[in-house]
Amino acid sequence: MTDRTDVDRIRDAVDLVALIGEHVPLRPKGREHVGLCPFHDDHTPSLAVVTHKGNAFYKCHACAAAGDAYNFVQDYHKMTFPEALKFLADRTGITLSRGRNVPRTSTRPAGSELRRANAVAASFYREVLAGDPRGATARTMVCDRGIDDDTARQFMIGAAPDQWESLAPHAARQDVSIAALVGAGLLKPRSGGNGHYDTFRNRLIFPICDELGRPVAFGGRALDPDDEPKYLNSPESPVFHKSRTLYGLHLAKRAVIDTRQVIVTEGYTDVVACHQAGLPNVVATLGTSLTTDHVRILTRLCEEVVLVFDGDEAGRRAADRAVALFFAEPIDVKICVLPEGLDPADLLALTDGVERFRAAVDAATDALEYKVSRLQVELRAARGHAGRQRSLAKLLAELAGLGFDRLPGVRKRPVIAQLADLLKVRIEDIEQAMPRGRSEPPRSRVARTDADTEHSVETTALWSEQADVPPARRLAERELLGVLIYQPSLRHQLGGEEPGEPGEPDVMASVLEPQRFMDPALRRVAEAVWTWLARDDSFTVQQLMAALDDPGLRNLAGELYIEAECRLEAGEQTPAEFLRDRFNALRRLDSRELYRRDLDAYRRSRDTSGDGALEKLLEQRRKQGYIPEALPTRGRT
Ligand SMILES: [Zn+2]
Numbered sequence: 001m002t003d004r005t006d007v008d009r010i011r012d013a014v015d016l017v018a019l020i021g022e023h024v025p026l027r028p029k030g031r032e033h034v035g036l037c038p039f040h041d042d043h044t045p046s047l048a049v050v051t052h053k054g055n056a057f058y059k060c061h062a063c064a065a066a067g068d069a070y071n072f073v074q075d076y077h078k079m080t081f082p083e084a085l086k087f088l089a090d091r092t093g094i095t096l097s098r099g100r101n102v103p104r105t106s107t108r109p110a111g112s113e114l115r116r117a118n119a120v121a122a123s124f125y126r127e128v129l130a131g132d133p134r135g136a137t138a139r140t141m142v143c144d145r146g147i148d149d150d151t152a153r154q155f156m157i158g159a160a161p162d163q164w165e166s167l168a169p170h171a172a173r174q175d176v177s178i179a180a181l182v183g184a185g186l187l188k189p190r191s192g193g194n195g196h197y198d199t200f201r202n203r204l205i206f207p208i209c210d211e212l213g214r215p216v217a218f219g220g221r222a223l224d225p226d227d228e229p230k231y232l233n234s235p236e237s238p239v240f241h242k243s244r245t246l247y248g249l250h251l252a253k254r255a256v257i258d259t260r261q262v263i264v265t266e267g268y269t270d271v272v273a274c275h276q277a278g279l280p281n282v283v284a285t286l287g288t289s290l291t292t293d294h295v296r297i298l299t300r301l302c303e304e305v306v307l308v309f310d311g312d313e314a315g316r317r318a319a320d321r322a323v324a325l326f327f328a329e330p331i332d333v334k335i336c337v338l339p340e341g342l343d344p345a346d347l348l349a350l351t352d353g354v355e356r357f358r359a360a361v362d363a364a365t366d367a368l369e370y371k372v373s374r375l376q377v378e379l380r381a382a383r384g385h386a387g388r389q390r391s392l393a394k395l396l397a398e399l400a401g402l403g404f405d406r407l408p409g410v411r412k413r414p415v416i417a418q419l420a421d422l423l424k425v426r427i428e429d430i431e432q433a434m435p436r437g438r439s440e441p442p443r444s445r446v447a448r449t450d451a452d453t454e455h456s457v458e459t460t461a462l463w464s465e466q467a468d469v470p471p472a473r474r475l476a477e478r479e480l481l482g483v484l485i486y487q488p489s490l491r492h493q494l495g496g497e498e499p500g501e502p503g504e505p506d507v508m509a510s511v512l513e514p515q516r517f518m519d520p521a522l523r524r525v526a527e528a529v530w531t532w533l534a535r536d537d538s539f540t541v542q543q544l545m546a547a548l549d550d551p552g553l554r555n556l557a558g559e560l561y562i563e564a565e566c567r568l569e570a571g572e573q574t575p576a577e578f579l580r581d582r583f584n585a586l587r588r589l590d591s592r593e594l595y596r597r598d599l600d601a602y603r604r605s606r607d608t609s610g611d612g613a614l615e616k617l618l619e620q621r622r623k624q625g626y627i628p629e630a631l632p633t634r635g636r637t
Helices: 004-013 016-021 069-077 081-092 097-101 111-131 133-144 149-154 167-173 178-183 249-259 268-276 292-299 312-328 344-349 353-362 367-381 384-401 409-423 427-433 445-459 471-486 488-495 507-511 520-533 541-547 551-569 575-609 613-624
Strands: 026-029 032-035 047-050 057-060 158-160 187-189 196-198 203-209 215-222 231-233 261-265 282-284 304-309 332-337
Touching: 004 069, 004 081, 004 541, 016 026, 016 032, 016 047, 016 057, 016 069, 047 551, 057 541, 057 551, 069 081, 069 541, 069 551, 111 133, 111 158, 111 167, 111 178, 111 203, 111 215, 133 158, 133 203, 149 268, 167 178, 167 196, 178 187, 178 196, 203 268, 249 261, 249 268, 249 282, 261 268, 268 282, 268 344, 292 312, 304 312, 304 353, 312 332, 312 367, 332 353, 332 367, 344 353, 367 384, 367 409, 384 409, 384 427, 409 427, 471 488, 471 520, 471 551, 471 575, 488 520, 488 575, 520 541, 520 551, 541 551, 551 575
Parallel strands: 261 282, 261 304, 304 332
Antiparallel strands: 026 032, 032 047, 047 057, 158 203, 187 196, 203 215, 215 231
16 A cells, blocks of 8 residues: 555645646636646636645636646546556655665665666767767668658657767766666676676667656667667666557557557557658557557557557467457457558558558458457358357357456457357357356456445435435535635534534534535535544645545535635635534525425324324424524424
């Protein structure tokens, strides 16, 4: 578990206006900053960033977007919470306390040192390519390959000189330690134990970046045709895991999100060529096939992965793997075989290359279909019902080996339907041929949502049966909750010690309990607020937002804060008066509603329960603290 105080400390240290301002132009408006919301198609600046009075949250007035720095980073960069935490910790220079407890050998450089070594190396290689005499051969290759200056800059393409020791002296001037350069795989110790030499020599350099565009490794293409290997990658390091890294993702991300599709090629030169040709949703694996880790990263960004291969044979080899990935994660995996065995860079260099590339991507075959089509030949050859059954069983056994059996029911059913369609057999035939006696599939997401709903039904108390909330009531609830979010110190007023009010300790607190809120959304925000109020603790809006997992509720919390601020800034009432006022309004509404119900119940039961039932009810209500004068006198039935 992450240390809670780390989370708060980092959140406090983030300059939210600066963070959001890096992605969205913001301008000051009053005490807030406003800008175009990046989470919907915004034309009027709808995004407000509130950073005064110790707050730091953003809220869109048009869509559901709202939250703190973590929410922004998670939503904008499609990161998980731990990723966002790490990202913001790095940004604010705060060391996570969990990391501090992990003993680290003193000889091994920390991730931040490795990243700095990589950054320094990237700018060194870049300078060599840009104008250094040692970069002449590399410049010729860049030119021959048709890579323009903008693209080279975007991908930070560089050149390693044809020298054994060129990086180390440069890095030393920038205070980068040899240990960090070795740790990052940029230097290698000489076999005699005497000094170090450059890993990348006489190569065109393609920095490999993480999702945020920081170089974590390098790919080097040999400039001399006789040099081996033709392509050389940095070794894995604490900041570089090739099974989790996709080349070009930091540049492709926005386009992948927008087109909901990612095209995965096999090499970095393919990615560079595609981006330059106006195909920005292209990434590459780094000498591995696509892993489930890659797919998990991509699932957060899009719904369709198109794997590009330069020939049928390569596509066929990858088909099983692609089907297995499709079974592992809910994402469509397609196989695209480029015409005439051309790789993307070669194809795009042709006059009609872009069109042909696009056409090939559009014609990409679903991985399962690709796999099944190969087995169809066999199925067709099988004669008679029994023969077909045997072929089907064989196919299903093969699919089971790729993970079909582990698919949850909700995903299995459409696959079975798809198989039936592809194979031109009935769904029952497939079900019949399925291996028997399998264990239950893991609980699906749908099942979990059901459980969540049950839970929230259970916790909704007093007003759960009420579908329509009267407008006056909703307003009173909103304002009451808003003022408590705006100024949590008002919780001290809940004991009824404010001058001019009857001292009814606990009454106010009990009337304000979350279950008193009729509006379901307000009730859920109130539930979160009460986790602090119940232990007489203060909270900030950003902490409240962090406690709300629904973006709509986070937005609501921000809205309540801003509304309360507007009301109180008007200065007609003090916050305490405002709270009292709304509290009494709510009590009256509560009393009226309860009395109406009590009366209905009394009328219904009058014949059987005899006299005194209404009095008993009223007595009970009085004990519960409802305002007596709001109750009409008896005998009007
Ligand atoms: Zn918005």
